[in-house]
Amino acid sequence: MQKVASDLTKVLGPDRLLWEREHLLTYGFDGTAALSGEAGCVALPKSVAEVAQIVRYAAANRVPIVTRGSGTGLSGGSVPVAGGIVLCLAQMDQVLELDPKNLTIRVESGVVTQKVAELADGVGLLYPPDPGSMRISTIGGNVAENSGGLRGLKYGVTRDYVMGLEVVLADGEVVSFGNKCVKDVAGYSMKDVFIGSEGTLGVITKVLLQLVPKPAAKETLLATFSQMDAAAETVSAIIAAKIIPCTLEFLDKITIRCVEEYAHVGLPLDAEAILLMETDGHPVVVREEAKQMAEIARQHGAGAVQVAQTPEEAARLATARRVAFSALARVSPTTILEDATVPRSELADMVRFIQQTAAKYAVRVGTFGHMGDGNLHPTFLTDEKNTAEMARVEKAMAEIFDHAVALGGTITGEHGVGLAKKAFLPKAIGDASLETMRQLKRTLDPNNVLNPGKIFD
Amino acid sequence: MAIEDELHAAAVKIGRANPQGREGASKYLKQLDYSVLQQCIHCGMCLPTCPTYDETKLERNSPRGRIALMRTIAEGRLEVTQAFGRELYFCLGCLTCETVCPAGVRYGEMFEHGRADIEQAGVLRRPLRDLVRTLTLRWMFIRPRALRAVGRLIWIYQASGLEWLVRRLELTALLPVRLRGLESLTPRVQRHFSDALIRPVETPSGNRKYRVGLLTGCVQDLVFSHVNRDTADVLLANGCEVVTPRLQSCCGSIHAHNGELELARKMARRNLDTFDLDRLDAVITNAAGCGAHLKNYAHLLHDDPADAELAVRWSAKLRDVHEWLAEIGIQAPAGSVPQKVTYHEACHLCHGQKITRQPRQVLKAIPGLELVELRESTWCCGSAGIYNITQPEMSQKLLRRKMENIAKTGAQIVASANPGCSVQLQSGASSSNPKLVIAHPISLLAEAYQKGKRADRARFTA
Numbered sequence A: 001m002q003k004v005a006s007d008l009t010k011v012l013g014p015d016r017l018l019w020e021r022e023h024l025l026t027y028g029f030d031g032t033a034a035l036s037g038e039a040g041c042v043a044l045p046k047s048v049a050e051v052a053q054i055v056r057y058a059a060a061n062r063v064p065i066v067t068r069g070s071g072t073g074l075s076g077g078s079v080p081v082a083g084g085i086v087l088c089l090a091q092m093d094q095v096l097e098l099d100p101k102n103l104t105i106r107v108e109s110g111v112v113t114q115k116v117a118e119l120a121d122g123v124g125l126l127y128p129p130d131p132g133s134m135r136i137s138t139i140g141g142n143v144a145e146n147s148g149g150l151r152g153l154k155y156g157v158t159r160d161y162v163m164g165l166e167v168v169l170a171d172g173e174v175v176s177f178g179n180k181c182v183k184d185v186a187g188y189s190m191k192d193v194f195i196g197s198e199g200t201l202g203v204i205t206k207v208l209l210q211l212v213p214k215p216a217a218k219e220t221l222l223a224t225f226s227q228m229d230a231a232a233e234t235v236s237a238i239i240a241a242k243i244i245p246c247t248l249e250f251l252d253k254i255t256i257r258c259v260e261e262y263a264h265v266g267l268p269l270d271a272e273a274i275l276l277m278e279t280d281g282h283p284v285v286v287r288e289e290a291k292q293m294a295e296i297a298r299q300h301g302a303g304a305v306q307v308a309q310t311p312e313e314a315a316r317l318a319t320a321r322r323v324a325f326s327a328l329a330r331v332s333p334t335t336i337l338e339d340a341t342v343p344r345s346e347l348a349d350m351v352r353f354i355q356q357t358a359a360k361y362a363v364r365v366g367t368f369g370h371m372g373d374g375n376l377h378p379t380f381l382t383d384e385k386n387t388a389e390m391a392r393v394e395k396a397m398a399e400i401f402d403h404a405v406a407l408g409g410t411i412t413g414e415h416g417v418g419l420a421k422k423a424f425l426p427k428a429i430g431d432a433s434l435e436t437m438r439q440l441k442r443t444l445d446p447n448n449v450l451n452p453g454k455i456f457d
Numbered sequence B: 001m002a003i004e005d006e007l008h009a010a011a012v013k014i015g016r017a018n019p020q021g022r023e024g025a026s027k028y029l030k031q032l033d034y035s036v037l038q039q040c041i042h043c044g045m046c047l048p049t050c051p052t053y054d055e056t057k058l059e060r061n062s063p064r065g066r067i068a069l070m071r072t073i074a075e076g077r078l079e080v081t082q083a084f085g086r087e088l089y090f091c092l093g094c095l096t097c098e099t100v101c102p103a104g105v106r107y108g109e110m111f112e113h114g115r116a117d118i119e120q121a122g123v124l125r126r127p128l129r130d131l132v133r134t135l136t137l138r139w140m141f142i143r144p145r146a147l148r149a150v151g152r153l154i155w156i157y158q159a160s161g162l163e164w165l166v167r168r169l170e171l172t173a174l175l176p177v178r179l180r181g182l183e184s185l186t187p188r189v190q191r192h193f194s195d196a197l198i199r200p201v202e203t204p205s206g207n208r209k210y211r212v213g214l215l216t217g218c219v220q221d222l223v224f225s226h227v228n229r230d231t232a233d234v235l236l237a238n239g240c241e242v243v244t245p246r247l248q249s250c251c252g253s254i255h256a257h258n259g260e261l262e263l264a265r266k267m268a269r270r271n272l273d274t275f276d277l278d279r280l281d282a283v284i285t286n287a288a289g290c291g292a293h294l295k296n297y298a299h300l301l302h303d304d305p306a307d308a309e310l311a312v313r314w315s316a317k318l319r320d321v322h323e324w325l326a327e328i329g330i331q332a333p334a335g336s337v338p339q340k341v342t343y344h345e346a347c348h349l350c351h352g353q354k355i356t357r358q359p360r361q362v363l364k365a366i367p368g369l370e371l372v373e374l375r376e377s378t379w380c381c382g383s384a385g386i387y388n389i390t391q392p393e394m395s396q397k398l399l400r401r402k403m404e405n406i407a408k409t410g411a412q413i414v415a416s417a418n419p420g421c422s423v424q425l426q427s428g429a430s431s432s433n434p435k436l437v438i439a440h441p442i443s444l445l446a447e448a449y450q451k452g453k454r455a456d457r458a459r460f461t462a
Helices: A003-012 A021-027 A048-061 A113-124 A139-143 A190-194 A227-238 A254-261 A281-298 A311-324 A323-328 A346-362 A386-407 A422-429 A429-442 B005-012 B034-038 B049-056 B061-076 B080-091 B096-100 B107-121 B126-137 B144-159 B161-167 B177-185 B219-223 B225-237 B254-255 B261-274 B288-294 B308-318 B323-329 B355-362 B391-409 B419-432 B441-461
Strands: A042-043 A063-069 A085-088 A093-100 A104-108 A163-168 A174-178 A200-212 A217-225 A247-252 A271-282 A301-309 A333-335 A364-370 A375-382 B210-214 B240-243 B282-285 B316-318 B340-341 B369-370 B413-415 B437-439
Touching: A003 A042, A003 A048, A021 A042, A021 B061, A021 B080, A048 A063, A048 A085, A048 A163, A048 A200, A063 A139, A085 A139, A093 A113, A093 A227, A104 A113, A113 A139, A113 B282, A139 A200, A174 A190, A174 A200, A217 A227, A217 A311, A227 A271, A227 A281, A227 A346, A247 A254, A247 A311, A254 A271, A254 A311, A254 A323, A254 A364, A271 A281, A271 A311, A281 A301, A281 B240, A311 A323, A323 A333, A323 A364, A323 A375, A333 A429, A346 A364, A346 A375, A346 A386, A375 A386, A386 B005, A422 A429, B034 B061, B034 B080, B034 B107, B049 B144, B049 B391, B061 B080, B061 B107, B096 B107, B107 B254, B107 B261, B144 B161, B177 B288, B177 B369, B210 B225, B219 B225, B219 B369, B225 B240, B225 B323, B225 B441, B254 B261, B254 B288, B261 B308, B282 B288, B282 B308, B282 B323, B288 B316, B288 B419, B308 B316, B316 B323, B323 B355, B323 B441, B340 B391, B355 B369, B413 B441, B419 B437, B437 B441
Parallel strands: A042 A085, A063 A085, B210 B240, B210 B282, B282 B316, B340 B369, B340 B413, B413 B437
Antiparallel strands: A093 A104, A104 A200, A163 A174, A163 A200, A217 A271, A217 A301, A247 A271, A247 A364, A333 A375, A364 A375
16 A cells, blocks of 8 residues: 555545555546546545645645546546546535525535536526536536536526635635625636636535526427538527527437437438427417427428427437437447537538548547537547557547637537647647646646646646 | 455455455456447446445446446456455446446446356355355256255245244344344245146137247246246236246356356256247246346357357247237236335346336236336345345345335335345335235236136126
8 A cells, every 4th residue: 555545544544545456447537538547546535624634635745636526527637647646526415505595506516416406496496507417427527627518508507607616725725715696896706717627726625506597488399401501500590580599409410320220219311410409488488489490490491390299299309319429329339529619600611521521531420519509529439449540530630629729619618628638728729828827727736736737738 | 475465364264265366367358349348438327326336426336437347357457356356246236327328338248247257266255155156056046956845945944833933932043144134034935836836838718819938937936936827827818828838947147147157058058948939929037137137048148059049039039028918918907906006117127128118007007006106116126136145234225215215105015027126125014014015017917807807707607
C-alpha cells in the first residue's frame, strides 16, 4: 500500500479509502471511449470537512486530485491521473433543502440529477436541464461540465439554473458563492468561474439550483423529410414564426436506419432526416403552436407530419429519438459520441459536411442532435482495436471540428474539453483566450493539483 | 513476507483459503469472443438499476465495474484473484443491466465465463464450499433420481413431524450459523412429484390444436409440482396436447450460473435428447430461471459440432408458458378469482427473457381478478438462484424492500413465475405478512378454469 493511501485511510477509514487494484481498475475511466488511467487510491468522502482535509493533504504533498461523481462524462474529464487520488463524491448525496417559496433546491454534489428532477416534479416544479445520463449523473458533475440536454433551446443549460455553489479551493479553504437572490451583483460572479471548470479550479461540494414552474401542457410532433435542407429550413422557419419549442431534435439517415433496424418503429428508410418537435406551456398556446409547427413543416416539404393525440402516442413518437444512441451504440464495438456545435443557421451545411467527411475517410458516422440549439452529435461507429480505422476516425474528427469552428461554432457544445478535445482547444479559441484561462488556473491552483492535464496542459 | 502473504498462509492453515495461491490464470474469459467484452461503452446507465451498486455506491459492485475487471482479466492485465471471485459472487446475476444497456452488452454470458474462471482457478476454494458444491452441482443436480431421493427424504423429515420436533427442541442451534439460516429457508417438499400428477401424454378433451412438451424442472418438481399440474391443465384447456417425459434432468442453469460450464453443456445435451422436437410445436417451461437458460442452449452449444444444429431448433421452440399462451390466444375462463393480486416479475423472465406483458395478460384474462401494479416490480427479490444462501445479508435487504412494496399494494396474492422467487417471497411472508399468498400466475388461471368446470357440472347435475 502506498503512503498516500495509508495516510488518507486515517482520514476516511478503510471502507471509504480504496486502494485494492480490483477497485482502482473500476474507477479508471468515465463514459469516454478509449481513455483510461490507474489512480493510486479512491477517496469517498461523506462531508465537506473530509473533502477539505483530502485537498489540504494533496496540496501539501503535491498529489494530483481528480474529482468525479458517477463517471458518465464524455470527454475524459474524470479519467484518473496515474498514481493520483480519485475523489469520488457519489456518497455525498444529501438533499439539503427544497424551498418552493423561493423556487430553489440545495443539494450536495453527489445527488443524482434525476432525483433533483423528481423532487421538483413532486412540488409542481421543473428542473429543466436533462442530460442523457441524468438517471445516474450527479449534479456536481453536471455543474463542473455545464451539461446541456434536450431542452437547451427554450430552457438553456445547467449554468442557467445554478444560483450558488460551495467550493473547496485548491488550498483546502471552503468558500460559498451566490445565494437565493435573483439579483445579486456584489462583486464578481464567482460561481460562474467554477461552472464548466471541469474540476480544475476547485471541488464543488454543494449546489443551490433554481427551479421553474412546470408547464401545464405539452404537444409532440414527428416530421419526416427527404431533404436535409428542408428539415433545417423548417427549424429556421419555426423560430422565425416566434415559436420557441422546448425540443427540436433531429436524426440523420444513418441514425434512422440504425433505429429502424433496432426498434422497428416504422420510420421511412429513404428519409434524409426526421425532426421530433415538442412545445410546452399553456394548453391553449401549446395546441396553437403545435398546429403552426405542423403547418410550417408541411410547407417546407415534410413528407409526413404526425401529431400525438395522447401521452402514449407522444411517447411512441419520441421513441426514435430516445433510442437513437442505443441503436448506434450496438452497431460496433467502439462508439465515440461527439458534440460539434454550430449556429442554428449553419446546421444543414454542418450535417452535410459531416456526411461528406465520413465518406471521404470511409468511416461510419451517424448524426443526431439538438437542432434547435445547433448542438449536433456526430457519432463514430468504430473499433478501437482497428488502429488503421481509428487513425481515419481521428482525421475525420479533426476536420469536422475545424469546419464547425470555421462556421462560427465550437468543438464542444455540452461534453466539455477534458482529455478528448484538449488538442483542438487552442485552434478553437485562440492563444489569447487560452492564456487567460491558464492565468486563472495558475491563480486558483498554483500547484496544479486539481485535475491536472485536463482542458489544457 | 508481505502482510497479505502472511495472512494468506494463515488462512490456508485453517482451511479458509486456497493453498494454490490467491491468483490464477484465466481460461474462460480469455476464450470468450473479445467483442462481447468490448461492447460495454462504460456509459454508466446500468448503475442506478443494479441492486448491489444501489446498496454500496461502489463502482466495483456495478455491472460496469465488473465488466471492467473481466475485460482486464481477458486482456491478461489482471489475474483471476480472490477479490474478483468475491465480487462476481456478490453479483446477483439478475440481468437488470442487460435490460437498460444501450449498447446491448451480453452481461450474462460474461458473468458465466467469469464465474467459470473463478472455479477453474480455485481462488475461492475452501473445504466446506468444495463439499457443498460436489454434493449439489456435481452429484444431486446431475442425477434426477438422486435429487428425487433427497426430496423424498426431506418430505419424510417434514411430514413425519421430525422437523417440528427438531425446531421445537431447538436442535437447529447446533448447526453452524450459515446452515441455520439455510434450514429455515428449506421449502415444503410436495408429497407427489410431477410424474405422479401428470401422465406421459395428456390430450385435450376438445379440439387438439397443438402438441407441446412440458419441462417439469427441479425445484418446481419437488416443491411446486402442483404448478406443473396446473400448467398441464391450462395447456389442455387451450387446446394443447401435453407430452411430459418421465425423469427429466436439471436444465443446467444452476451449473452455468455457478461456474460449471462443462456440466451445463452436459445437462443441455441430455435435455435435447429427452424431447422429440420434430413432433412438438413448442417446449414449455413455467420456471423463469430455467426458461432464460433453456432458450440459451443454441448459444451454449454453438461450438458443439454434434449438437449445435439441434440446439438452435430447441431454442427456437422453447417458450415460457405465458409467452406461449399469449401467442396462441388465451381461452377465456368461465370461473372467476375475485382477489386483489399484484405481480412480482422474476428477473429471468423480465430481464432474462424480456417477458413482461404476457404474464399480465394471463392475469387480466381471469374474471374478477383485480391486478394492482407493484412498485419496483422488476427489482430483484434477493432469491437469485442460491444467492439467498451464499449472500444472506444482501439477500435479506432485497427481500425486505420487496415485502414493503408488496405490502403497499394491499394485495392478498402476489403472483410470481419462478420457483426461487416463490420460496424467497414465502419466507418473507412468513415473517412479515403471514396472510399473503404466493401463487404462480398459471395456477390462478388454472383455478379459474377449474371453477368454471365445477359450475358447469353443477348446472348439469341440477
